[in-house]
Amino acid sequence: xxxxxxxxxxxxxxxxxxxxxxxxxxxxxxxxxxxxxxxxxxxxxxxxxxxxxxxxxxxxxxxxxxxxxxxxxxxxxxxxxxxxxxxxxxxxxxxxxxxxxxxxxxxxxxxxxxxxxxxxxxxxxxxxxxxxxxxxxxxxxxxxxxxxxxxxxxxxxxxxxxxxxxxxxxxxxxxxxxxxxxxxxxxxxxxxxxxxxxxxxxxxxxxxxxxxxxxxxxxxxxxxxxxxxxxxxxxxxxxxxxxxxxxxxxxxxxxxxxxxxxxxxxxxxxxxxxxxxxxxxxxxxxxxxxxxxxxxxxxxxxxxxxxxxxxxxxxxxxxxxxxxxxxxxxxxxxxxxxxxxxxxxxxxxxxxxxxxxxxxxxxxxxxxxxxxxxxxxxxxxxxxxxxxxxxxxxxxxxxxxxxxxxxxxxxxxxxxxxxxxxx
Amino acid sequence: xxxxxxxxxxxxxxxxxxxxxxxxxxxxxxxxxxxxxxxxxxxxxxxxxxxxxxxxxxxxxxxxxxxxxxxxxxxxxxxxxxxxxxxxxxxxxxxxxxxxxxxxxxxxxxxxxxxxxxxxxxxxxxxxxxxxxxxxxxxxxxxxxxxxxxxxxxxxxxxxxxxxxxxxxxxxxxxxxxxxxxxxxxxxxxxxxxxxxxxxxxxxxxxxxxxxxxxxxxxxxxxxxxxxxxxxxxxxxxxxxxxxxxxxxxxxxxxxxxxxxxxxxxxxxxxxxxxxxxxxxxxxxxxxxxxxxxxxxxxxxxxxxxxxxxxxxxxxxxxxxxxxxxxxxxxxxxxxxxxxxxxxxxxxxxxxxxxxxxxxxxxxxxxxxxxxxxxxxxxxxxxxxxxxxxxxxxxxxxxxxxxxxxxxxxxxxxxxxxxxxxxxxxxxxxxxxxxxxxxxxxxxxxxxxxxxxxxxxxxxxxxxxxxxxxxxxxxxxxxxxxxxxxxxxxxxxxxxxxxxxxxxxxxxxx
Numbered sequence: 001x002x003x004x005x006x007x008x009x010x011x012x013x014x015x016x017x018x019x020x021x022x023x024x025x026x027x028x029x030x031x032x033x034x035x036x037x038x039x040x041x042x043x044x045x046x047x048x049x050x051x052x053x054x055x056x057x058x059x060x061x062x063x064x065x066x067x068x069x070x071x072x073x074x075x076x077x078x079x080x081x082x083x084x085x086x087x088x089x090x091x092x093x094x095x096x097x098x099x100x101x102x103x104x105x106x107x108x109x110x111x112x113x114x115x116x117x118x119x120x121x122x123x124x125x126x127x128x129x130x131x132x133x134x135x136x137x138x139x140x141x142x143x144x145x146x147x148x149x150x151x152x153x154x155x156x157x158x159x160x161x162x163x164x165x166x167x168x169x170x171x172x173x174x175x176x177x178x179x180x181x182x183x184x185x186x187x188x189x190x191x192x193x194x195x196x197x198x199x200x201x202x203x204x205x206x207x208x209x210x211x212x213x214x215x216x217x218x219x220x221x222x223x224x225x226x227x228x229x230x231x232x233x234x235x236x237x238x239x240x241x242x243x244x245x246x247x248x249x250x251x252x253x254x255x256x257x258x259x260x261x262x263x264x265x266x267x268x269x270x271x272x273x274x275x276x277x278x279x280x281x282x283x284x285x286x287x288x289x290x291x292x293x294x295x296x297x298x299x300x301x302x303x304x305x306x307x308x309x310x311x312x313x314x315x316x317x318x319x320x321x322x323x324x325x326x327x328x329x330x331x332x333x334x335x336x337x338x339x340x341x342x343x344x345x346x347x348x349x350x351x352x353x354x355x356x357x358x359x360x361x362x363x364x365x366x367x368x369x370x371x372x373x374x375x376x377x378x379x380x381x382x383x384x385x386x387x388x389x390x391x392x393x394x395x396x397x398x399x400x401x402x403x404x405x406x407x408x409x410x411x412x413x414x415x416x417x418x419x420x421x422x423x
Numbered sequence: 424x425x426x427x428x429x430x431x432x433x434x435x436x437x438x439x440x441x442x443x444x445x446x447x448x449x450x451x452x453x454x455x456x457x458x459x460x461x462x463x464x465x466x467x468x469x470x471x472x473x474x475x476x477x478x479x480x481x482x483x484x485x486x487x488x489x490x491x492x493x494x495x496x497x498x499x500x501x502x503x504x505x506x507x508x509x510x511x512x513x514x515x516x517x518x519x520x521x522x523x524x525x526x527x528x529x530x531x532x533x534x535x536x537x538x539x540x541x542x543x544x545x546x547x548x549x550x551x552x553x554x555x556x557x558x559x560x561x562x563x564x565x566x567x568x569x570x571x572x573x574x575x576x577x578x579x580x581x582x583x584x585x586x587x588x589x590x591x592x593x594x595x596x597x598x599x600x601x602x603x604x605x606x607x608x609x610x611x612x613x614x615x616x617x618x619x620x621x622x623x624x625x626x627x628x629x630x631x632x633x634x635x636x637x638x639x640x641x642x643x644x645x646x647x648x649x650x651x652x653x654x655x656x657x658x659x660x661x662x663x664x665x666x667x668x669x670x671x672x673x674x675x676x677x678x679x680x681x682x683x684x685x686x687x688x689x690x691x692x693x694x695x696x697x698x699x700x701x702x703x704x705x706x707x708x709x710x711x712x713x714x715x716x717x718x719x720x721x722x723x724x725x726x727x728x729x730x731x732x733x734x735x736x737x738x739x740x741x742x743x744x745x746x747x748x749x750x751x752x753x754x755x756x757x758x759x760x761x762x763x764x765x766x767x768x769x770x771x772x773x774x775x776x777x778x779x780x781x782x783x784x785x786x787x788x789x790x791x792x793x794x795x796x797x798x799x800x801x802x803x804x805x806x807x808x809x810x811x812x813x814x815x816x817x818x819x820x821x822x823x824x825x826x827x828x829x830x831x832x833x834x835x836x837x838x839x840x841x842x843x844x845x846x847x848x849x850x851x852x853x854x855x856x857x858x859x860x861x862x863x864x865x866x867x868x869x870x871x872x873x874x875x876x877x878x879x880x881x882x883x884x885x886x887x888x889x890x891x892x893x894x895x896x897x898x899x900x901x902x903x904x905x906x907x908x909x910x911x912x913x914x915x916x917x918x919x920x921x922x923x924x925x926x927x928x929x930x931x932x933x
Contacts, residue, residue: 008801011801011860012797012801012802012860013455014457014501014797014801014802015455015457015499015500015501016499016500016559016561016794016797017499017500017561018559018560018561018794020499020561021538021540021541021560021561023660023663023791024539024540024543024544024560024654024785024789024790024791025654025656025663025665025785025789025791026654026656027540027541027543027544027560027654027789028544028548028653029541029544029545029548030519030521030537030541030542030544030545033538033540033541033544039516043473043514043516043517044444044446044449044452044471044473044514045449045452045453045471045514046444046446046448046449046450046451046452047449048452050452051448051449051451051452052452054451054452054454054455055448055451055452057455058451058454063451063454064447064451065447068447071446071447071448072447072448074448075446075448075449076448087660090661091660091661091794091795092794092795092797092798093717093794093795093797093798094716094717094798308859309717309721309799309800309801309859310717310800310801310859311717311718311721312717312718315718315722317718319715319716321660321661321715322659322660323659323660323661323662324659325659327659349659350659350660351660
């Protein structure tokens with residue numbers, strides 16, 4: 001698709017402004033009623049899905065002057081691509097704001113306007129296989145001493161894919177180690193890719209660099225398919241939605257089932273293969289990562305055109321509205337832990353407020369990214385919970401930044417941390 | 424066209440440079456109406472300002488007078504975009520405080536950036552509600568209250584009756600306080616004297632769209648809410664389910680063989696002063712309220728079920744605002760009326776009832792559904808309005824039906840939308856059409872509206888369309904009100920900077 005293909009979407013935006021707030025049925029207070037981090041931080045409408053659709057329309061219909069992308073790039077890249085606007089908009093209309101936002105970034109990339117921090121990180125992915133500027137050979141250091149199978153050398157039924165942050169970040173490495181221990185204890189036959197594991201490429205996609213993303217997707221899927229992988233379990237919410245949604249969306253053939261670790265463990269709990277016996281007397285609140293929640297809804301391919309009234313030809317297009325994201329699995333786990341009380345934030349599930357790490361803004365606009373995380377932590381604090389729990393490494397890092405920055409007493413855990421305490 | 428640099432600089436100095444922008448992308452975001460170019464005319468603003476206080480607003484308005492640039496106060500919808508060069512948008516997203524919710528005296532005081540969805544949620548926590556609005560939950564409470572202020576609940580809570588005192592920055596930059604607010608320390612609780620009232624002036628009939636200044640805070644009356652402290656919803660979007668407590672809320676759909684019998688029932692229910700919502704809906708509305716996608720709408724519409732099943736149907740909400748006994752009483756009275764008027768009380772197990780109930784629960788109480796009207800075609804337009812009594816509404820609706828048959832829009836009407844306000848003392852028919860945002864559809868829509876206008880002039884019914892572009896046509900029919908309106912505009916806004924040409928063009932050319 002090209003930007004011009006979304007002309008109908010841009011015209012159908014009537015500035016109803018639903019993209020700026022969570023659904024009225026779910027608003028619980030004025031304080032936590034906004035859904036768009038960018039609009040909440042910058043206030044001007046240009047920094048909302050509505051405004052960016054207006055910008056797209058201006059470019060398509062040439063209402064805006066030629067060669068103005070340079071001036072617009074700052075607005076185009078100050079978006080976390082969290083998809084909150086998308087869920088809200090689609091309740092009311094058949095518009096794909098998130099796809100238009102992606103197209104705008106692709107336009108910027110094509111015009112050579114990739115923000116420098118993103119450009120460097122993508123170069124790091126190409127060179128090192130990760131965006132964190134870490135050497136490739138250190139990727140499997142987290143697994144030292146665990147005697148895990150290398151799936152390329154000895155066959156296993158399941159591939160465990162921790163993702164870049166869990167592999168390299170020493171403050172997070174306990175999560176993949178715990179995961180490996182839990183999987184082993186539960187008798188799961190699994191292996192890892194070791195140093196052959198590379199970044200899923202989502203940063204390149206979000207930056208608008210589709211060519212780099214396509215290359216990474218091809219390498220990764222080719223790896224999976226060559227090794228005959230039938231099931232992947234990943235700890236990273238971003239790898240999860242990339243494998244499950246974005247690879248198929250861009251034509252990379254995934255021949256295997258993808259599960260997030262919380263889905264898999266929730267299955268084990270339900271089957272009775274995992275028992276959480278110890279009491280963990282915490283009052284916790286759960287932050288739905290955008291990529292595990294609304295953005296992980298399965299993708300159904302559709303190719304066609306929009307006809308009279310904006311209807312679809314063929315009429316088989318399914319609107320992705322965030323309905324079928326992974327919301328229950330982490331909650332099932334937390335509710336299974338004895339002594340734990342789960343309290344919900346006002347914005348949860350499909351209306352979760354982004355942690356501020358998405359869309360590359362943690363690289364390019366750190367102040368905005370931090371402010372978004374601060375907003376989310378404040379919401380968590382307002383629940384009265386002692387701990388904030390999440391299941392995405394990027395969310396965990398960004399939320400931790402806000403907690404440290406604001407000297408909050410709130411504790412932060414991954415779901416895996418809590419499972420480990422309960423085992 | 425850009426503002427002269429020194430003017431922009433002065434605005435920035437007055438309000439703070441972070442609160443004003445002339446960034447191309449920001450300006451573009453305030454430049455579109457839901458119509459294609461050429462319908463009302465549109466331009467990009469020269470700058471956008473985000474005031475945080477009344478003094479910020481005052482400073483901008485005074486600069487507008489000094490340097491003669493226009494300004495448009497804007498909420499979350501797009502009724503007005505600039506129609507002339509040198510226009511500054513005043514966006515109230517930073518003036519978004521609920522200043523008071525006085526539970527005892529049942530009113531709230533809000534700034535213009537507060538939305539209906541936000542105020543309603545805060546009110547429900549306190550056992551109160553504000554009136555609902557067809558405009559949808561992101562609508563500014565201030566903008567809607569001084570514009571038209573109608574929603575389904577206006578049947579019970581009153582049409583245009585919730586506006587209390589106002590703090591008003593006049594087009595010249597002076598501050599006017601109305602109602603009880605004009606008395607030191609009295610607050611916003613009362614709209615009338617001993618100070619100036621002026622509700623009619625700021626509101627007009629259809630609102631004056633900021634053409635007579637800016638309301639920076641106002642008091643809005645609240646009503647008791649007998650439901651839970653937060654809106655009861657389960658499920659993940661768009662598959663919501665809402666259930667209100669059965670001892671306080673009951674929804675009925677009544678079917679009648681003919682419009683005449685339906686109207687008789689409307690009157691009977693209204694005369695008995697029961698119900699919280701009382702309306703007659705066009706059949707397509709059942710579908711767009713409940714459809715979760717465009718295809719779902721069209722498939723549902725094209726199968727022909729609604730054209731038969733929803734032809735003469737009234738929607739009634741009964742609410743026990745004060746007690747369960749109130750609900751029981753109203754239920755008994757309604758049943759007697761249904762029996763007397765030979766209506767069919769559609770059971771909750773019926774397909775039509777199932778379509779209406781979940782989709783409309785949230786619309787009446789939390790303004791969550793009406794935005795879906797954009798879904799079928801991309802926009803909508805109210806082509807004819809009949810605002811007066813129920814009989815008058817029926818007359819206009821019938822005429823709208825005849826006219827609509829000549830155009831290529833969904834013909835769902837069989838006498839269109841008829842709603843009632845103030846316990847049936849007011850009746851309103853609206854001919855809503857669903858055009859695409861294409862020049863051909865818009866041309867048809869405008870022709871339809873013009874046919875409606877001519878028909879209204881011929882029939883001596885309410886013409887609607889009292890907007891800046893039509894006052895000179897309608898004024899002579901209605902006692903030359905346009906001449907008075909011009910004098911008001913000239914007196915309050917001598918430099919013609921407050922969102923011209925609203926509420927009326929002051930130059931002589933039509």
